[in-house]
Amino acid sequence: MRNISVLDSGSGKQHVSEQIIPVDDPTLPYWRSQLHPIDDYRSSKNLPVECDIAIIGSGMAGVTTAYHLCQQMSEKPSIVMLEARQVCSGATGRNGGHSKVRSISLMKMIKEYGSAKAADFAAFVYEQKYAMKSCVEKEGLDCEFELRRSYDVFLDEGEAKEAKKWFYECLQEQHEWTRECDWIDERNVEQVTSMKGAKGAISVPACSFWPYKFVSQLLAKLMEDKLVNLQTRTPVTTIQHESGYSVLQTDQGALKARKVVFATNAYTGGLCDVYNGKIIPYKGTAVHIVPRVPVSPHLSHTYNISYAPEGLGVDYLNPRPDGGIVVGGGKWTYSQDRSSWFDTWDDSTLLPSVRPHFSSLMQRHFKGWEDSGAEINRIWTGIQGYTADERPHIGEVPGAEGQHYVLAGFNGGGMALIFTSARGVAKMIATGSSYKDTGLPSMFQTTRERLAAADTESYETRA
Numbered sequence: 001m002r003n004i005s006v007l008d009s010g011s012g013k014q015h016v017s018e019q020i021i022p023v024d025d026p027t028l029p030y031w032r033s034q035l036h037p038i039d040d041y042r043s044s045k046n047l048p049v050e051c052d053i054a055i056i057g058s059g060m061a062g063v064t065t066a067y068h069l070c071q072q073m074s075e076k077p078s079i080v081m082l083e084a085r086q087v088c089s090g091a092t093g094r095n096g097g098h099s100k101v102r103s104i105s106l107m108k109m110i111k112e113y114g115s116a117k118a119a120d121f122a123a124f125v126y127e128q129k130y131a132m133k134s135c136v137e138k139e140g141l142d143c144e145f146e147l148r149r150s151y152d153v154f155l156d157e158g159e160a161k162e163a164k165k166w167f168y169e170c171l172q173e174q175h176e177w178t179r180e181c182d183w184i185d186e187r188n189v190e191q192v193t194s195m196k197g198a199k200g201a202i203s204v205p206a207c208s209f210w211p212y213k214f215v216s217q218l219l220a221k222l223m224e225d226k227l228v229n230l231q232t233r234t235p236v237t238t239i240q241h242e243s244g245y246s247v248l249q250t251d252q253g254a255l256k257a258r259k260v261v262f263a264t265n266a267y268t269g270g271l272c273d274v275y276n277g278k279i280i281p282y283k284g285t286a287v288h289i290v291p292r293v294p295v296s297p298h299l300s301h302t303y304n305i306s307y308a309p310e311g312l313g314v315d316y317l318n319p320r321p322d323g324g325i326v327v328g329g330g331k332w333t334y335s336q337d338r339s340s341w342f343d344t345w346d347d348s349t350l351l352p353s354v355r356p357h358f359s360s361l362m363q364r365h366f367k368g369w370e371d372s373g374a375e376i377n378r379i380w381t382g383i384q385g386y387t388a389d390e391r392p393h394i395g396e397v398p399g400a401e402g403q404h405y406v407l408a409g410f411n412g413g414g415m416a417l418i419f420t421s422a423r424g425v426a427k428m429i430a431t432g433s434s435y436k437d438t439g440l441p442s443m444f445q446t447t448r449e450r451l452a453a454a455d456t457e458s459y460e461t462r463a
């Protein structure tokens, strides 16, 4: 690890910190099996000397912020995008490709924030899929985007009963989000979901897409129109914050920027001190499973499978249009070995204990897959950003208001949140709007108070 000098935006003082920076040789995800010509591209041989807006990170957050800025600003700003590795080589290129809010997450949220805030959150997620669909169609992105349904399946009888009771209570209380969801009764659930031993399920709205194709094609469009100068393999090592501008240091030289957007998710604490120890990098894993020949009928919905309330956790499944399937989760197989996954940003190694769980998962759990010969085609890891309250940090960076913006700390579910969060951040930059005027959920706003309340103790027990 190299040590770097990190700026504390509040006090203006520098101090030495271990650098949380993407490793050079990550595992190869299925989604990065068909690379775009801009994957490894630098728009100019030399790093520009200055720009209006520097965006650090070329994942979903960085690229969609650039997109919305270009949509919203009539006078186009000069934008430089700095990426430590290749385009979309972070979590966005290594996830499940699956966007939804799990009913169980809503249950937790209602308990923690009340039903009105949970309803706002659900509405925010539901609206995002239509916003993404419009973008895919308007920009002609060929990324297998599809509006889908998703089953939250419960294999444990006790958990299914509890979920059913809770769902019907919400129905009775006329929670707005229940208009989009249905309970699948225990009598029919195996047939409806194709899952052996299912004890109940909630059907919820979702969408799926090929995240790398979405991001790389959108970025290529911005570059074609000369709206973004892309610099891949250019890690930002330090940032000096002066009044009115910031200086970003890289191995390619320095860049002076009037505004900076941290779209660095898990890695944000390595560059921006207020997030050091507040957004914790943690490793997750996914696989691509392929049957010998595509199984018919095709699984047209996505899944979250809950094995039991305690002990075993949750998997997520995203059937691909070609008959393959991307599956992630399996956390209980390695969670005891904390140093292998928590507070690490090394996605160059696998979490080998998940392999036996995933290798026959389809045969064990899905009707019609018993003789499919389904096998793991590819297995990989990626780094997510954990926050104590499991909400992202979005908005102006405390201590650098009006100059530094952040959208990071998406935990395990950024695909459902980022596109419209980026629209809000772009609005703040383009028009000087306050966070409140963006319409983003208040629970996402990054504030000193929220950061101070982020109790590191809870990281130890909850993650």
Ligand SMILES: Cc1cc2nc3c(=O)[nH]c(=O)nc-3n(C[C@H](O)[C@H](O)[C@H](O)COP(=O)(O)OP(=O)(O)OC[C@H]3O[C@@H](n4cnc5c(N)ncnc54)[C@H](O)[C@@H]3O)c2cc1C
Residues within 6 Å of the ligand: 020, 021, 022, 056, 057, 058, 059, 060, 061, 062, 082, 083, 084, 085, 086, 087, 088, 089, 090, 091, 092, 093, 094, 095, 096, 097, 098, 099, 100, 234, 235, 236, 237, 263, 264, 265, 266, 267, 268, 271, 283, 284, 285, 286, 316, 328, 381, 382, 383, 384, 407, 408, 409, 410, 411, 412, 413, 414, 415, 416, 418
């Ligand atoms: C295995 C796995 C499965 C997942 N499954 C799902 C899922 O099914 N659904 C879902 O909603 N979410 C899922 N997630 C989470 C989701 O992928 C993330 O929330 C989302 O991709 C975050 O996007 P981002 O753009 O903020 O971050 P990233 O995609 O990680 O982009 C950050 C970028 O910043 C760059 N960077 C970092 N530091 C620097 C620096 N100093 N200088 C220059 N560049 C830098 C990185 O290289 C990276 O490209 C999963 C994540 C993983 C790892």
